[in-house]
Amino acid sequence: MSNSPIVRDVLDNGLRLLTERMTQVRSISIGVWLTRGSRHETAERGGIAHFVEHMLFKGTATRSAEDIAQAIDSIGGQLDAFTAKEYASYYIKVLDEHLPLAIDILSDIVRNPAFSPDDIEREKKVVIEEIKMVEDTPDDLVHELFTQGFWENHPLGRPILGTKETVESFDVDLLRGYFENAYTAPNLIVSAVGNLEHARVRALVEEKFGSVVPTGEAFREQPPKVVPKILIRNKELEQSHVCLGASSYPQNHDDRYSSYVLNTLLGGSMSSRLFQNVREKRGLAYAVFSGLSAYRDAGSFTIYAGCSNEAVGQVIDLVVDELRGVKQTPVPDAELRRAKDHLKGSLMLSLENTASRMSHLARQEIYFDRQFGLDETLVGIERVTSSEVQRVAADLFRGGSLAATVLGNVNGLEIPRERLELD
16 A cells, blocks of 8 residues: 555646556546635625535536436446535546546536526525525534634634525626636646546546636635634424534644544544443433544534433533543553554545545645655554643643533523633
8 A cells, every 4th residue: 555656747727636546446536626615705605615516517518417417327427526614526436447428527517517597596495405404403503503603703614505695695697706716727636546547547637627727816814713602502402412622733733643543532433431431331422422623724623412401511511521631641551552543444444445535635635735645644643642642632622712502402501611611
């Protein structure tokens, strides 16, 4: 694996191309990645990146939405897309022999969208239903509410889907204007992994993407300022949903490996402290886990639990205890070993298929401007010491750093600030 044949190439117009050859498979995953996402929108245009992603599937100058679906289905391919806060992606997985068609379809979608007014009006209804779905999915909603409060008045805090009001305001001119400014060669990365030859992929990409305009406006990103707050939202639910969190590191921070290990042992696995102490020993929650979100210039460490309305206070106290504990006491060797092995194992398993490796290549290009071999990442995890985990815990879980959001049937619940004190 260490000498994995990753090739990085740049077309004359500035579009970046990454390929990795995996000869043991018969498939190829290829994706077009856009280095623009919801954080690059203004508040009144919230959700436009995601809406444009929907529209690109609605047909091009020469293919209807049905043509696109049939072309993919007739070769047994899988076509998908998503929009995130700092990028969007369109990708196809096909048998190696169908690579030319895959590149043809991808280039058609991201270069020639029709933006028909009828489709736009129909798609508004679809996206508004998608927004309502979040409102009806409390474990998603609590994270959305938490993020909005945590990065308040900052694009990272706003929902990727936008709001009903912003989505209803979109029209042809607005969408086309956004598309023409964002989908330019310097903002595009093509990533392909599987049974391929770089030269052939390059020739196909050059043919289909070589004429994408090389212009692009630079985007000035401002890091968010965090003011930890406590938000309690009453909603008629059978269960309460709790989200606690503090600031964490951006994507390319030197302490990222230590923070991965910290997250794993606190709430990233079934043997983690939170899972064992909140769920297994006390039966207070069915779901309890921690997670890291990392962006170019900001990050968050969040803990989620779904529990009975009566148990909210107790769950919060247990989480605060665990966060204090990991600051005060060095992590035992056996637990550190287990967390590292869990991380390394899940990383290696996740990179076994072409689609996840294709995403992995693109994300590294976006955040690091270079490719880390798997070995380099494994070494980074292996190097983490118990004292580094403790230092990073002290750095992240400072006094006054914890924010909390509770969503549930908790009328009258109060969480005094000192209940979240980590010192």
